[in-house]
Amino acid sequence: MNRNIKYKMAKMRFIGCFFVYLSISILQSCKHDNLTMPVPNENIRPAADFIHNNYEMRLFDAALQKTGMAVELNEAGPFTVLVPNDLAFNEIGIFRPTDFDRMNKDSLRRIIAYHILPRRLYLSDIPSNAVDFRYATLEGSELYASIGSIMPGATAPSNMLFFSGAKTIRKDVVLSNGVLHVLDKLMKPQFEKNIQEWLSDKKEYTVFVAGLKKFGLWDQLAEKGPFTVFAPTNEALEKKGITMNFLDTAVPERYIAEVLFGAYIMYDKHFFISDSQVFSIINSNGSYKYHLKDNIHYMEYLANETYPTWKMSYYMKLRSNDTFYSIILADISYSVGAKMDYLCSNGVVHDLDQGLVSPDQVIKKEENEK
Template structure:
């Protein structure tokens, strides 16, 4: 009797060992990474995504669809439908009005021929450059946190000033980041070229010419220019004729028109939001060239849309006592961040200074 007890215990142990063995095999099988057959190629993914149908139409009409069905890897910086709506494109047929070469360049400017994950963009990096299929450069900026506030990162990622609203969307041949704005790039062009081709800025251009700033804008730069449209000047009864009648001997051109130009600065509107996050700067202060006055600009980022708007004004000094002038800015992000080879142009919906406020004393 005593000899049989150990045998029964051994027999009971065998099934338990078998269960552990099969359990271990099953566990090992679950650990094996299997390819996800649901991942689609870039062109097919955007075609079947309800928020990217306009970008998909642009890809198809530009002849880039087959490229995006290739091996890759690609990174698509894909503007949402709302982003296209904001620049006047509401349906696929609207792309038919564009020059085919311009449309192809627009699409290619939104594609990198590498996979760029959110985690690969340098933390608090500003204007990190990557190459696009159009052979242009795209500027990536990631504002995470100030050094003394690293526990609560903002992680605001921008490409050419456009906010990323969805990041790291995995596709079979790369990655997609969804943008809230269409990136506007004009290669082989200067700030001066950009303004000259747009008649809605002709009064502003006449002022730049009158006070000697126009030729400078074809130089190396970089320049960041804030440009009011004709309607803004006309609302204050300012015309090309009235500007032509101004006397540089009695009016400060540096304050009246030079204040719209930041020299040796390459700032997207989002950069001011970035400075706020990483440097705790509530506003940017830039002194006017050859003048004691300051250009002050601050931004606000919409929590829901990630749109960044700005407000700017002139100030006679940084510290009290000083005089300040009414603010101008833009509540239309689609009109800002126009990138050229030597700088940026931002639409400004207001005037920094009126002629009577720029009189020399």
């Protein structure tokens, strides 16, 4: 082999080694973040510390301090904390931390514990398009999660999530010991009370209770159910001519009880007001229609978020029957969010500040013919 060939071969080997060395040097000098092990974010705080340092949660923080639960929520967990924001507390008349001083400490602790789950529950953990899916709480009872994930034909998910009627307005806030969701209202469980017991304790419904008793519809509300009750206030019934004086002299046999008082009761249904909103996402129709117990009169129930407050409101329409030419006997709406979604052991109660029908509208036919 001549000298020129040897020289060229040696030169090629040198150039090859140089490029190999250069490539290794470049690779070693580059930082590949996607190849490194993730380092825990030291800025992520445990639940109680996170809540304490967020201004929109100052009243929930005060409740944690009052009940002694703040220490517990900084422990290992894991927890899912459902935090009503300050506006949610304002809605029920709590504006400052000292307002908790007038509340029973044990009762307050139970309510706050109902807003905490002893597990991590992210949005993605809840079944798609679920309605009233149950989860155990730190209090010991169960709450209900409903989610409208995606509408038919939609390309992007809605993921409208509610817990026992309260809407999540901020989801999946990561904590070092769990996860947090922010709610727009305080959940209102009645724990061991059934609907009958709960209504009996409220003076604003005394005429409604007396009417249910008078017309034979009261005893059932202590049974298993479930029931959804739209409870008219004393003032609402008075505007329809239903007072204690009327009930004292009324002859039940003259009236259609299933309409006069039964129209306020939805049987075998457990509806938070927000469930209608979830139905509108699942099947594009949140309206629920059903016959009353007399099998003639027809009800329609719907709920939606109304402009400009975007607070949940509900609507009820009572018809004389289910035909196209039926007469609309009542068409009402209600939007006081603080007085909706009272969860009892055998169903849910909602407040109603308007009556549906007057006694004259539901007199039995044979009575009219006399």
